Amino acid sequence: MTDYGQDLQFGIFPSPDAASADLVLELSEAADVAGLDLVTIQDHPYQAKHLDTWTLLSVIAARTTSVRVAPNVANLPLRPPVVLARSVATLDLLSGGRVELGLGTGAFFDAIVAAGGTRLTPGESIKSLTEAIEVIRAVWAGEGGPTVRIEGKHHRVVGLHPGPAPAHPVEIWLGAYKPRMLRLTGRSADGWLPSMGYAAPDTLGGLNRTIDDAAAKAGRDPASIRRLYNIHGRFGSGGGMLQGSPREWAEQLAELTLTEGMSTYILAVKSLDQVQRFAHEVAPAVRELVDDERARRAAGTSTQTAAVEVRGQEAAPAAATRHTTESLTAEPLTAESFTEAVAPQAHSGAGAHLVEVHDGLRAELTRLRDIVEQVVAGEEQAHRARNAINELTMRQNNWTLGAYCAQYCRFVTGHHGLEDRSVFPHLRRSDPALTPVLDRLESEHLVIHDVLEQLDEALVGLVSGASGTTELKRVVDVLSSTLLEHLAYEESELVTALDRHGFY
Known part of the structure; x- marks a missing residue:
């Protein structure tokens, strides 16, 4: 049973369909108003039916006030690391520190090559990603940082002045499934970002252990690596993972947090109703279940999991955490x-x-x-x-x-x-x-x-x-x-x- 004690976060993962551009923005604005934490966008620059991810993220950041935005995940073979680093830093500065970076090696190399990228073997992809992370963090050092000098096999940056620095310490999350990528996550990343379609809930424990072992060998605290999870489902009366009522969703996600350590849940959404229910019915209930169980464990009276103890109880209405006014100090007028x-x-x-x-x-x-x-x-x-x-x-x-x-x-x-x-x-x-x-x-x-x-x-x-x-x-x-x-x-x-x- 692993709970890393990380704060819970919730976000959405709308599809960047060019034919539904207005809907993507509406879903993002709704997530902001509803108090969710993240809006993330997949990045497939070779996909003719998709809006460009960085342009879309920039518009979303401009149209919202508190949600953070991130690529889920950026396609490294078609995003040179220096340009990517400066794109992230620029948007972070313009949005008031609301950008994170999901990063991947790229998976569809036929399409990548068709778009002008280079075909890489799995081993070469991981080496390229390792070098890219080093480049990105060196560029983010900003004014006063050392001149960037990285002479890698796939990325050579020699004599570049770093900057601009982001407005806040941007986290790098890796989409990883295989052992070598998981070990890289443990050594170098700030977060792990798998998808439920590729990493089923019952596989998370073993994958987490690979990350934890690599982190420990690198002298890092495994609990410092955020565990994110792209999820999908539907609200209904059926059984199975994320197929039932919002209360059943909350119990299942709370159990993943308390037993597998996942702490950020990003839902694939297609409608405003999904955003509404996830923000107002699921997220607050997950927080309540997890907080209660963590309190029991701290007091030495833990049940097996909070989700098991409360299963079948009716959820009290609760509000999702809002971030819009947390940092405001001015008193409202009259x-x-x-x-x-x-x-x-x-x-x-x-x-x-x-x-x-x-x-x-x-x-x-x-x-x-x-x-x-x-x-x-x-x-x-x-x-x-x-x-x-x-x-x-x-x-x-x-x-x-x-x-x-x-x-x-x-x-x-x-x-x-x-x-x-x-x-x-x-x-x-x-x-x-x-x-x-x-x-x-x-x-x-x-x-x-x-x-x-x-x-x-x-x-x-x-x-x-x-x-x-x-x-x-x-x-x-x-x-x-x-x-x-x-x-x-x-x-x-x-x-x-x-x-x-x-x-x-």
């Missing part, structure tokens, strides 16, 4: 005015998620207003003392405000777009009495969109000199009053309905 309507009763499930997302919008609105005040102060200082330092400060403040506004506008627009496309139509079908409320909310979305466009115009005017901070401050005040009133009304009217009907 908090009393928009919490009063929902304070009399506690909410869980979808209603609670709506409030959490709104809390993030309110807190970030406070930060937006703070930046505007800094810009106003910078402009006043520049008028009083026209010198290079003050001009530079004002330009920097304007740039910061512009970047922040663009991010905030994307967040608001994305949230409202998801409601208009999916949440509101679902509520109209589930509860026709909500129609007047939903009509008003959709109309308010249009009003807020107009205000966001005014904000963009005010920013352009500020930078070009056509208008100053007075117009900018006026528009931000309008946005504050309009958006806060909208959020308060939506919570007062929809929280209970969302608790009852869910998002989708």
Whole structure:
């Protein structure tokens, strides 16, 4: 029985079909709103029916706020390691540290060769991957790191200046199944990323032991290597692995964590309903089961597994962990005015998620207003003392405000777009009495969109000199009053309905 004690994470694995590009983005946005941890995309650059993985990951990162993104896994034979390292680092910087790197040797060499790659034997592929990991980590050392000098058989990088460094320590996860690849994972990788279709649950124990042995021989703690698992299934009443109810899914995944050490589950998804159920019904229940069993073990009262003890019990509704507001320190504007309507009763499930997302919008609105005040102060200082330092400060403040506004506008627009496309139509079908409320909310979305466009115009005017901070401050005040009133009304009217009907 092996539990490495790693924190649990959950993500999705949508197919990057070019014919369903809008759906891929909708699924990714839904995962973000629902509080999942990861959105991952397979990488087959020779597949004519697929969107390019790195371009797609970049758009997903721009359209979301908290999920991390990763290739699952990057096709090394068609992704030169220096270019790959800099692609990862760049996206990590632009997304605020939300990128990880799944990496593989490549498996379909007929297609790889057709796309201009080189055919390698299994042994050559592993050697190439080993060298590539060294190159990638050397490039990530960033400014001040040693000049990259790696003269390998498959990758030769001599005299390259490293950089840029990623925004956070990016993890490298290897898709590995055979002994040599598993040993490489134990020696060099931050995570192991197999798929259920190639590594069945009953084989995980032996594969993990190979990784653990290699890690120990390399002087590494096996528990430091994250164990991820690409999974697939369907919600129903059938038996078998991931074929039953969400509660049965939770019991099966909890058992894999407690007995095989797997800690990150990435679900292949094709619909918003799958994302919803995985995020709101499966993930919280797995966390609860695992936490309870770990607590029992720590207290010396462990059962065989938490899943066995609770099997058959009804799952209490629980909310998936949200990451949107964890790092925010600013207090929301006039908090009393928009919490009063929902304070009399506690909410869980979808209603609670709506409030959490709104809390993030309110807190970030406070930060937006703070930046505007800094810009106003910078402009006043520049008028009083026209010198290079003050001009530079004002330009920097304007740039910061512009970047922040663009991010905030994307967040608001994305949230409202998801409601208009999916949440509101679902509520109209589930509860026709909500129609007047939903009509008003959709109309308010249009009003807020107009205000966001005014904000963009005010920013352009500020930078070009056509208008100053007075117009900018006026528009931000309008946005504050309009958006806060909208959020308060939506919570007062929809929280209970969302608790009852869910998002989708």
